[in-house]
Structures are given as structure tokens and as C-alpha cells.
Amino acid sequence: MAAAAVLLALKLGAGLASGSLGLVSEALHSGTDLVAAALTFFAIGVAGRPADRSHPYGHGKAEHLAALAEAGVLALISLAVAALAVARLTGGLEHETAWWTFAVIAVVIAIDVSRTSASYRASRRYGSPALLSNALHFGSDLAGTLAVLGGLVAARQGFPEGDSLAALFVAALVLLAAARLIRRNVDVLMDRTPPRAELAAREAIAAVEPPVHVSRLRLRQAANRHFVDVVIAVAPGAGVGQGHAVADRVEAAVEEALPGSDVVVHVEPRADEAAALRERALAAAFLVPQVREIHNLALVDVDGRTELSLHLKLPGELTLEQAHELAERVELTIVEAVPEIHAVQTHLEPLTEASEAEELEPGEVERIVRAAGVEPREVRVLRTDEGLVAFLTLGLGASGSLADAHSRASALEERLRAEHPEIADVIVHTEP
Secondary structure (H helix, E strand, O other): OHHHHHHHHHHHHHHHHHOOHHHHHHHHHHHHHHHHHHHHHHHHHHHOOOOOOOOOOOOOHHHHHHHHHHHHHHHHHHHHHHHHHHHHHOOOOOOOOOHHHHHHHHHHHHHHHHHHHHHHHHHHHHOOHHHHHHHHHHHHHHHHHHHHHHHHHHHHOOOOHHHHHHHHHHHHHHHHHHHHHHHHHHHHHOOOOOHHHHHHHHHHHHOOOOOOEEEEEEEEEEOOEEEEEEEEEEOOOOOHHHHHHHHHHHHHHHHHHOOOOEEEEEEEEOOOHHHHHHHHHHHHHOOOOOOOEEEEEEEEEEOOEEEEEEEEEEEOOOOHHHHHHHHHHHHHHHHHHOOOOOEEEEEEEEEOOOEEOOOOOHHHHHHHHHHOOOOEEEEEEEEEOOEEEEEEEEEOOOOOOHHHHHHHHHHHHHHHHHHOOOEEEEEEEEEO
């Protein structure tokens, strides 16, 4: 701030005394430096405050607000200087270039070099966008002062327009610096993802072993700190501890790639794409009339194309031609409904519906159950593809143990199998 005040006085005094528009424009530029330094001083003080209840992400964006204000002031001043330069070129005032004007410029250059290097070193050390904007600002001052020096040399050699052209150059230089500052800080304030930081985070996560599937990655920046939100997918059967361990590895990798970053990792179950395709194919197949049962759905990869094989059960009384036509309709329906599946192979089987068995009457089963000292509540005997199946429901004492109920059911099952070996299965349901 002290340097900006000294430069303002030197440039403005020398410019007014000599009539140099270039020096006057540089004086105005130094005036904006004074405002910018004050803004930076205030912004860094605010940005350094720790996070609180109202600002859980900290106060780092105060620096970007200050840099944005500084860029706006720069742009306005440069436009005013450009207007004055154009006015002089179209018939402006003459001026003299005294020797002491060059002495003033030498002092100005020395101060500009000193403060530019100091601000740049500090911005690199602390990662401060406000200090970096100051360094760019002071650097544009140095370039502008060199341009003014060239314009004054040209004016002294008999080319008076050189000073105004130097002022125009300074104005263009300042406008470019302002545009860069505005773009950089608006990107941060609008939470635009920093491309380099995102690439570094993705590369860090990709290097994690075992590999991690990233569903979403979001980054934003405030001052010199990155805030990173990562959503990763783990196997649906993974335990909470496993998911947490994977999240810890991802967090550590990102923090190593972006030191000082705030990383939040959310874990969610990974979708089983193959199971989803099979479910969609099954739902599509059941849209075809007369389709009663489908099983053994399997997806295979054939030269980069996904194909589906399945077992299709149809009524046994259908002719082979009718069954084939039905199978073709099922294949076509699946391919149309699930574009990811390129072809379907079907294996045809007759459908054997369960029916009341004739070989073993329910009364015979009831007799065996009562002989074992148990009164059955329900008895059913069905014929299935596997053979005869007997379903029994028994009422037992409510105060008895589960182990005792299971033992009695098992004894009854063994007794039925002993008297009727043709039974494929016995299912005994016990209730109080």
C-alpha cells in the first residue's frame, strides 16, 4: 500500500508537470493499485478466519470477491485512459519531455519490480488468489511503465504520438489483465470445476488398489483449498467395514494428490447389470401369451455381442410347430424390449402341471399321521415334475419347544417314506 501511494504521487506529479499522458495513465493505474492492495489486505484477513456455523466451508471466497472487484476497477480505468489517448492522437495537447522525467520512471521501475516479485512469491507460498491478482496487477504496471518509457523516448526523438500510443498500449494491457482476473475468479465463485484438479483427483482414485468404481466426482475451490465430493460403488454384498475401508483409501489418495483438500466419500451398492438385464428379459417374455414358466436365463458374450439363453416351458399338448412359433415370438419380444441383448437362444420343455395324485390318497396319509399320535390339520398330495409330494400341517402344543416340534415332524416324515418309498418329498408345517 505504501509503494502504491509513492508511485501514485511520483507518476501523477511527473505526468502533470511534463504533460505526458502515458505517465498520467500510469498514475491512475497506480491509484487502482492502492485500492487493490487495500482490498487484498481486507480480503486475506477475512479469508483466514476458520469455518463457523454460518460458513461451514470457510471464508476463502472473500479473496475471490476482492480480486473480482479489483479487476472491475482496472477495466474502468483502462477504458478512461484509452479514451484520453485517442483524444490526444486526434489533436491533443503537446508536451515536453524533460530529463528528470526519465529519472522518475527509473525509480518507478525499481519499485514495480520489487513489489511484483514480493507478491508473486507470497501467492505461490500461500496459494492465495488475491495475492496472485496483485502480482499480475503490479506486473502489468511494470509493463505499462516500460511502454511509457518507450513512448517518452519516441517523443524526445521527434515522434510526439509515441506517448499516446504508449498510453493505449497500457490500457490494452490492463484490460487483458482485468479480463483474466474476472474469468478466473468468476469461475471459482460459480463453483466451476478446476480441470487440472479434477484430472489429478481422477488419476489418484484410478491408482487405488483394488480398483474402485467412481459413480460421481465433484470439485469446487475456495482460495487455495479444494472441496471434493466422491460417490463410489462397491459390491452389494460388501459389509459396512469393507465399504468404509475403501472410502478411506479413496480419501487418502485424493488428499495426497490435492494437499489440504476437504474430501467427502459416499459409498453406495453397485448395480448388478447382468441381473438387471435378465430381469428385463424375463418381464418381456411373460408378455407373450401361453408362456407359463422360464428358467435358467444366462447371458453370454459372443464377439462383443450379448446373447441370452433360456429354458422355456410350454403346455405339453402343443405341436412342435406351435411351440416353435411361440418361442420365436418370445425371442423377438425380448430383443425388441431389451436392445442390449442381440440374440436369444431358447430350449423348449413341456410343462407338467401339478395335479392330485392317484397313487396315494390323502386318507392314507392321514391314517399314517394319526397312527403316529398326531392329529393333522391339513393333508395334500400332489404330483410334480419331481414326483409325489405330501404337504402336511400339524397342530402341536404351543408351550412345546421348537426342537421337539422339529423332531416329531422328522419322525413323521421318515415313517411316511418307509411305508411309501414312491414319495419324492414330504413337507411338514408345524403350528401351535
